[in-house]
Amino acid sequence: MEEANKYVKEFTQEKYKFGFTTDVHTEVIEKGLNEDVVRLISAKKNEPEWLLEYRLGAFRHWLTLSIPTWAHLRIPEIDFQGISYYADPTAKKKDGEIDPELLKTFERLGIPLNEHNALAGFAVDAVMDSVSVKTTFKETLREKGIIFCSFSEAVQEHPELIKKYMGSVVGYKDNFFAALNSAVFSDGSFVYIPKGVRCPMELSTYFRINAINTGQFERTLIVAEDDSYVSYLEGCTAPMRDENQLHAAIVEIIVKNRAEVKYSTVQNWFPGDSEGKGGVFNFVTKRGICEGEGSKLSWTQVETGSAITWKYPSCILKGDNSTAEFYSVAVTNHHQQADTGTKMIHLGKNTSSTIISKGISAGKSENSYRGLVRITPNADNARNFSECDSLLIGDKCGAHTFPYMDVHNNTAVIEHEATTSKINEDQIFYCNQRGLDTEEAISLIVNGYAKEVLNKLPMEFAVEAQKLLAITLEGSVG
Amino acid sequence: MNTATKNFIDLYTREREVIQSNSSEIINGLRTDAMLNFKKLGLPSRKLEKYKYTDVQKYFEGDFLTNFDRKPINYEPSEVFKCEVPNLNTVQAFLLNDSFYPTIDKKELLPKGVTVGSLSQMADRFIEWFAKYYGKIANTREDALVALNTALVQDGVFIYIPKNTVVDVPIQLINILSGDQSTLVNRRLLIMAEENAQVNILMCNHAVSAVDFLQTGVTEIFAGENAHINFYEIEETHSRTHRFNSTFVHQAANSVVQVNTMTLMNGVSCNNTNFHLAGQGAHADCNGMTISDKEQHIDNITLIDHAVPHCTSHELFKYVLDDKAVGAFTGMILVRPDAQHTNSEQTNRSICLTKEARMYARPQLEIYADDVRCGHGATVGQLDEKALFYMQARGINRDEARLLLMFAFVNEVIDKINIDPLKEHLHQLVERRFRGELCNCAGSALNK
Numbered sequence: 001m002e003e004a005n006k007y008v009k010e011f012t013q014e015k016y017k018f019g020f021t022t023d024v025h026t027e028v029i030e031k032g033l034n035e036d037v038v039r040l041i042s043a044k045k046n047e048p049e050w051l052l053e054y055r056l057g058a059f060r061h062w063l064t065l066s067i068p069t070w071a072h073l074r075i076p077e078i079d080f081q082g083i084s085y086y087a088d089p090t091a092k093k094k095d096g097e098i099d100p101e102l103l104k105t106f107e108r109l110g111i112p113l114n115e116h117n118a119l120a121g122f123a124v125d126a127v128m129d130s131v132s133v134k135t136t137f138k139e140t141l142r143e144k145g146i147i148f149c150s151f152s153e154a155v156q157e158h159p160e161l162i163k164k165y166m167g168s169v170v171g172y173k174d175n176f177f178a179a180l181n182s183a184v185f186s187d188g189s190f191v192y193i194p195k196g197v198r199c200p201m202e203l204s205t206y207f208r209i210n211a212i213n214t215g216q217f218e219r220t221l222i223v224a225e226d227d228s229y230v231s232y233l234e235g236c237t238a239p240m241r242d243e244n245q246l247h248a249a250i251v252e253i254i255v256k257n258r259a260e261v262k263y264s265t266v267q268n269w270f271p272g273d274s275e276g277k278g279g280v281f282n283f284v285t286k287r288g289i290c291e292g293e294g295s296k297l298s299w300t301q302v303e304t305g306s307a308i309t310w311k312y313p314s315c316i317l318k319g320d321n322s323t324a325e326f327y328s329v330a331v332t333n334h335h336q337q338a339d340t341g342t343k344m345i346h347l348g349k350n351t352s353s354t355i356i357s358k359g360i361s362a363g364k365s366e367n368s369y370r371g372l373v374r375i376t377p378n379a380d381n382a383r384n385f386s387e388c389d390s391l392l393i394g395d396k397c398g399a400h401t402f403p404y405m406d407v408h409n410n411t412a413v414i415e416h417e418a419t420t421s422k423i424n425e426d427q428i429f430y431c432n433q434r435g436l437d438t439e440e441a442i443s444l445i446v447n448g449y450a451k452e453v454l455n456k457l458p459m460e461f462a463v464e465a466q467k468l469l470a471i472t473l474e475g476s477v478g
Numbered sequence: 479m480n481t482a483t484k485n486f487i488d489l490y491t492r493e494r495e496v497i498q499s500n501s502s503e504i505i506n507g508l509r510t511d512a513m514l515n516f517k518k519l520g521l522p523s524r525k526l527e528k529y530k531y532t533d534v535q536k537y538f539e540g541d542f543l544t545n546f547d548r549k550p551i552n553y554e555p556s557e558v559f560k561c562e563v564p565n566l567n568t569v570q571a572f573l574l575n576d577s578f579y580p581t582i583d584k585k586e587l588l589p590k591g592v593t594v595g596s597l598s599q600m601a602d603r604f605i606e607w608f609a610k611y612y613g614k615i616a617n618t619r620e621d622a623l624v625a626l627n628t629a630l631v632q633d634g635v636f637i638y639i640p641k642n643t644v645v646d647v648p649i650q651l652i653n654i655l656s657g658d659q660s661t662l663v664n665r666r667l668l669i670m671a672e673e674n675a676q677v678n679i680l681m682c683n684h685a686v687s688a689v690d691f692l693q694t695g696v697t698e699i700f701a702g703e704n705a706h707i708n709f710y711e712i713e714e715t716h717s718r719t720h721r722f723n724s725t726f727v728h729q730a731a732n733s734v735v736q737v738n739t740m741t742l743m744n745g746v747s748c749n750n751t752n753f754h755l756a757g758q759g760a761h762a763d764c765n766g767m768t769i770s771d772k773e774q775h776i777d778n779i780t781l782i783d784h785a786v787p788h789c790t791s792h793e794l795f796k797y798v799l800d801d802k803a804v805g806a807f808t809g810m811i812l813v814r815p816d817a818q819h820t821n822s823e824q825t826n827r828s829i830c831l832t833k834e835a836r837m838y839a840r841p842q843l844e845i846y847a848d849d850v851r852c853g854h855g856a857t858v859g860q861l862d863e864k865a866l867f868y869m870q871a872r873g874i875n876r877d878e879a880r881l882l883l884m885f886a887f888v889n890e891v892i893d894k895i896n897i898d899p900l901k902e903h904l905h906q907l908v909e910r911r912f913r914g915e916l917c918n919c920a921g922s923a924l925n926k
Contacts (some may be wrong), residue, residue: 377833392848405839407858410830418846419853
């Protein structure tokens with residue numbers, strides 16, 4: 001117990017511990033967005049003609065769109081011309097060496113890029129601002145035929161794969177932010193697991209925004225061939241700044257016959273200070289397709305950061321007998337706003353999906369679950385179970401649930417339930433009696449409440465996520 | 479602006495004089511504003527979140543006959559049309575399209591002070607009262623359909639129950655749609671039960687002619703402190719009736735209101751039910767049930783607004799969808815800041831019997847207070863195979879077993895009714911409906 005106490009305290013006493021900045025020479029292009037900027041980014045990455053065309057197509061489409069307003073969010077006006085769309089902290093060194101400052105940064109974040117010191121069983125792609133800094137264990141993975149590299153590298157080395165799969169799940173016409181990302185995306189990760197291979201280690205990408213007045217627009221593409229398996233993790237942080245920073249990413253996952261992909265996110269972008277100043281605007285389009293028969297896709301997310309979160313990791317269950325899961329914990333405190341959830345589109349026969357969402361709101365925050373379960377006419381015997389619970393801490397916050405169920409097939413069985421309640425005072429009292437102060441008690445109860453989801457995370461991440469929950473809720477009582 | 483919206487604006491501009499001269503001053507008083515709001519909003523398209531599942535514009539297209547110059551009714555409706563509930567004595571009032579029929583059957587059974595009458599006549603008689611209540615909770619700024627009704631409506635029904643009065647006999651309103659060609663009908667109800675009053679109201683909707691009907695309706699219900707109102711609505715029209723109804727309920731402290739909407743036969747129905755719990759200790763009960771087949775379309779939209787602490791609400795909606803029927807349910811529970819100790823529960827269960835039947839469910843919670851208990855549950859599925867097998871094993875044939883299960887499924891809603899003969903009557907109607915027999919309550923020409 002003392003041990004637990006110590007660590008809760010340790011983490012509740014500090015605010016946002018990743019709020020430092022790295023003083024490193026960063027090449028930042030001019031602010032603003034136009035066709036020339038798109039061309040410039042493409043040229044900097046030495047991209048083939050077809051990719052530039054794709055970007056330009058996306059940009060022209062983006063111009064016709066306006067920012068979506070349907071979410072339960074108050075989004076302040078975003079000046080898309082006031083942002084720089086490309087920042088490269090590695091630009092100074094030409095000989096392939098990495099600035100020691102950068103290595104130090106990732107070390108401070110607990111992400112050693114030196115393979116000797118690395119956590120056993122983890123391969124990392126570290127992305128700072130617009131550029132992938134380093135990808136570890138590339139060689140080890142290559143022996144198995146696994147491709148794990150930065151997106152830009154993949155464009156150069158495996159253009160046929162990128163051309164085939166990029167935009168196949170999230171096209172640039174999908175939505176406003178997907179179009180924006182498709183026009184100006186800078187880097188990200190690419191994962192390819194060949195047929196029958198079980199990836200021996202956890203793959204992960206660490207995203208870091210460092211430069212001021214920039215946005216981060218990364219793209220992740222995961223392709224799992226027949227009978228393969230991969231577990232992929234994503235983590236993110238940003239420095240504390242008074243200005244809002246924009247993050248608009250796309251994640252696409254293709255799961256083929258009997259393959260399984262597990263995608264876990266611990267999102268901890270800077271949430272803004274307790275007055276609601278600053279913070280990252282997080283607008284992310286994540287979608288996977290269970291293309292093959294018997295395939296499985298599982299999303300797990302722990303959302304603790306960002307001033308605004310707009311994120312709906314979705315699954316298209318196209319293959320017969322495919323399975324999809326969505327486990328989410330979203331915590332909001334102070335002035336944070338989150339509108340998150342999932343879409344489960346059942347196309348194949350005998351498909352099943354599970355949604356478990358736990359929302360926790362504290363302070364003056366707003367936390368919404370928004371989800372869609374659609375059973376199309378051909379999806380015989382589809383099955384869905386959804387459970388969305390909200391926990392309210394304090395009387396100034398809001399917790400909302402907006403589920404949609406569209407059923408076009410009479411063999412479907414769809415269940416949805418949601419409850420909203422206050423944190424149990426009896427439980428707090430019980431903890432108080434045993435010498436835990438109220439804040440510790442809340443942290444303990446919330447962790448218990450979110451356990452169902454946290455258990456789905458890989459072990460190291462689960463520990464991290466538990467600590468994060470405690471930090472996010474710090475200052476939510478009294 | 480779409481053509482349907484434009485047509486209705488033109489209709490209003492053209493007929494304005496006629497509409498006004500055949501209605502009352504108070505009702506006329508709200509028209510201009512309502513029309514401005516209608517112009518601003520336009521008929522909702524499916525892009526509007528609220529009407530996502532019902533293509534409102536489509537049903538407002540076409541030519542409709544109106545009755546703005548109020549032709550007199552030259553027959554006795556109670557003689558040509560019977561809508562009796564067996565073993566139940568009711569005070570019966572008739573609404574023919576949108577005209578109130580002046581003779582009320584068994585009026586003598588009403589306690590002293592209780593008023594049941596034509597909306598426009600009563601508006602002329604109780605000017606001050608009407609100025610205070612008419613159109614006050616049916617907000618025309620947010621919903622184009624409410625705005626359109628407010629702009630076009632001429633008459634309807636007014637029910638007033640004074641303080642401390644208990645009306646033992648249910649008040650039955652029989653709405654009849656009839657006409658020789660496509661007809662537009664705009665109805666309005668205003669119901670007020672003062673402090674400690676109690677009343678049961680039964681509203682039956684029928685269509686007797688085989689033509690298209692477009693009906694807009696607005697019902698405003700005010701429940702005073704500790705008042706009890708039960709409002710049961712049964713729709714038994716036909717496949718060419720398109721109904722767009724909005725009900726607004728305002729509840730003072732400790733009042734109890736139940737609105738129960740049962741759709742047995744219809745074409746397209748969109749029922750919008752809004753509860754505003756404005757006094758502590760109020761309880762809202764919002765129920766609904768539908769049995770739909772062929773190409774019926776039913777969209778129930780509910781909002782329960784918990785504005786003050788210590789209120790409770792309960793919602794139950796059940797759908798049975800056969801053939802190509804489409805069902806939609808949107809239920810929002812809103813708990814405003816400071817509405818602590820709210821207890822709210824919502825359930826929506828649906829059964830799709832065929833592959834073509836479609837169900838859209840949207841149970842929603844919007845909560846801004848922490849010391850509350852709110853929950854919702856929604857399911858879409860089929861009849862329980864195990865239960866069917868169990869009954870078959872005991873000698874009940876499969877069709878009969880299915881019927882029994884469906885019957886039991888919707889009965890949960892019917893059992894919320896607290897008038898026993900009416901409950902019994904509905905049990906029978908529902909059974910006949912499931913068996914595909916004629917519902918003889920109606921005498922409606924088009925029931926199958």
